[in-house]
Amino acid sequence: MSALLEVEGLDAAYGDSRALSGVTLSVGPGEIVALLGPNGAGKSTLLGCIAGLVRPRAGTIRWDGRDLRAVSAHRIVEHGLAVVPEGRRLFGSMTVEDNLELGAFSPRARAGRRASFERVYALFPVLRTRRRQIVRALSGGQQQMVAVGRALMASPRLLMLDEPSLGIAPQLVSAILDALVEINRAGVAIFLVEQNVRAALTLAHRAYILEGGRIVGAGGGAELLRDPHVRRAYLGPLAVHE
Amino acid sequence: MLLIEQQIVLGLLLGGLYGLAAAGLSLVFGVLKVLDVAHGELIMLGGYGAFWLFALLHWDPFASLLVVIPASLLLGVVLYAVLFGFVVRADEETRVKNSLLVGFGLALALHALAVRLWTADDRSITTSYGGAVIAVGDLSIPVIRLLSLAVAFALIAGLHLLLTRWRWGKAIRATAEDWQAALLTGIDVRRAYLLAFAIGTALAGAAGTLVTVGYSVSPSIGLEWTLKALIVVVLAGLGSMLGTFVAGLFLGVAEALSAAVFGGPYREVVGLVIFVVVLVLRPRGLFGAR
Numbered sequence: 435m436s437a438l439l440e441v442e443g444l445d446a447a448y449g450d451s452r453a454l455s456g457v458t459l460s461v462g463p464g465e466i467v468a469l470l471g472p473n474g475a476g477k478s479t480l481l482g483c484i485a486g487l488v489r490p491r492a493g494t495i496r497w498d499g500r501d502l503r504a505v506s507a508h509r510i511v512e513h514g515l516a517v518v519p520e521g522r523r524l525f526g527s528m529t530v531e532d533n534l535e536l537g538a539f540s541p542r543a544r545a546g547r548r549a550s551f552e553r554v555y556a557l558f559p560v561l562r563t564r565r566r567q568i569v570r571a572l573s574g575g576q577q578q579m580v581a582v583g584r585a586l587m588a589s590p591r592l593l594m595l596d597e598p599s600l601g602i603a604p605q606l607v608s609a610i611l612d613a614l615v616e617i618n619r620a621g622v623a624i625f626l627v628e629q630n631v632r633a634a635l636t637l638a639h640r641a642y643i644l645e646g647g648r649i650v651g652a653g654g655g656a657e658l659l660r661d662p663h664v665r666r667a668y669l670g671p672l673a674v675h676e
Numbered sequence: 677m678l679l680i681e682q683q684i685v686l687g688l689l690l691g692g693l694y695g696l697a698a699a700g701l702s703l704v705f706g707v708l709k710v711l712d713v714a715h716g717e718l719i720m721l722g723g724y725g726a727f728w729l730f731a732l733l734h735w736d737p738f739a740s741l742l743v744v745i746p747a748s749l750l751l752g753v754v755l756y757a758v759l760f761g762f763v764v765r766a767d768e769e770t771r772v773k774n775s776l777l778v779g780f781g782l783a784l785a786l787h788a789l790a791v792r793l794w795t796a797d798d799r800s801i802t803t804s805y806g807g808a809v810i811a812v813g814d815l816s817i818p819v820i821r822l823l824s825l826a827v828a829f830a831l832i833a834g835l836h837l838l839l840t841r842w843r844w845g846k847a848i849r850a851t852a853e854d855w856q857a858a859l860l861t862g863i864d865v866r867r868a869y870l871l872a873f874a875i876g877t878a879l880a881g882a883a884g885t886l887v888t889v890g891y892s893v894s895p896s897i898g899l900e901w902t903l904k905a906l907i908v909v910v911l912a913g914l915g916s917m918l919g920t921f922v923a924g925l926f927l928g929v930a931e932a933l934s935a936a937v938f939g940g941p942y943r944e945v946v947g948l949v950i951f952v953v954v955l956v957l958r959p960r961g962l963f964g965a966r
Binding site: 485507517528 | 843846847853854856857858859860861863864865915
């Protein structure tokens, strides 16, 4: 099986401080892959590199066999790679509908936007009733639905999410995570950066662990959930004896 | 007291032009995060465009908008391509500093060009209906300024529709709010910058035409209009074009009132007082989103 996304030997830096060194990972078609790691490990930088917002110092990022570093940032989504950024980054003064419509801005997505609207509204029915509301007036969980919806409007083959459960009411977290499973069932690969390690590992087929800008571990979701280091570092001391 | 009421009317009529002048500056600043201090000079050029069309071809100044607006749009594209397109490559903090340098340079160059082409004299456009006045009770309303106010409002309303209905209008607003998120949704942010700058310049050209027909134009009006536009932008805040227009009307009336109450010299003071008070008490402006 050839990978959809292949990152190899990626180095990135902010000023003098090294954010990523030699990061290698891949996501296959239809896979759910989680990326775990403490704050400041470089997770967001990695997503930024893939999305074309951060220029890496070295390494390659291949998408479907072609070099993504040669593609300008606004064209990356056109190739089927959509991002739900950390903190949602919605257009807060605009309506739900406008935000979703902007998610289908690229020509290919625009052609199929009617079907995409239906897909998003079927996944998050509350967004249909709220579609004329200004995004800033929604709750955090509903805003996260808009953020996921906006990315889905691009009809992606890979959906990358940066901390989608951050700052959201617990009952809505599971709604978001359930939606991800459903999206994945429709054939969309998912690359998930998540602090909620237990949920992420339960969901993911595979996971990578990023610490200090390096990949320090990788494996199947269930396997990492049993791993003593992972349990101690990410699930808390009590989880070791669970 | 009649004098005051008449002053308020004249203030409203002038304020509409302040609003139009400020809309272009607000759009450019809000979207590109670039402060175009040559905005007043672009207004001045639009004024001379209308003056030329009137003096050489005997065009009605309102009809000349049909040429001045597209020509200004084109000028905006050129200015973006040769100047401001390079400024936006810097990060946001550097951008404002660089845009000030580029803007002052451009303002000086355009001022010198205008003196060369049209001399330093005041020019105005005198149409056959130039002196016509509508009397409402004891008030007299100059027809030309009333028409100008109507045109200014129509342009602002058109801009509002453009930004809320048109695909690229929404893209421009999205870019203003969060350019990185805009990039992630597939918006070519550089193109949004170009469009916003060109539209801003077109609005300046339109404002210049209305200034020349209702008042007069000279090479040195640029700085004054940049200042008025800046005061209105600060008063209104970024993000709402209709709010900017209302803030323009407010400044016009406030100026007229302070001139009537405290005397002519205080006309220019009130705007600066508003500027400082708003920045201290409500930095995001009356209608600003953030």
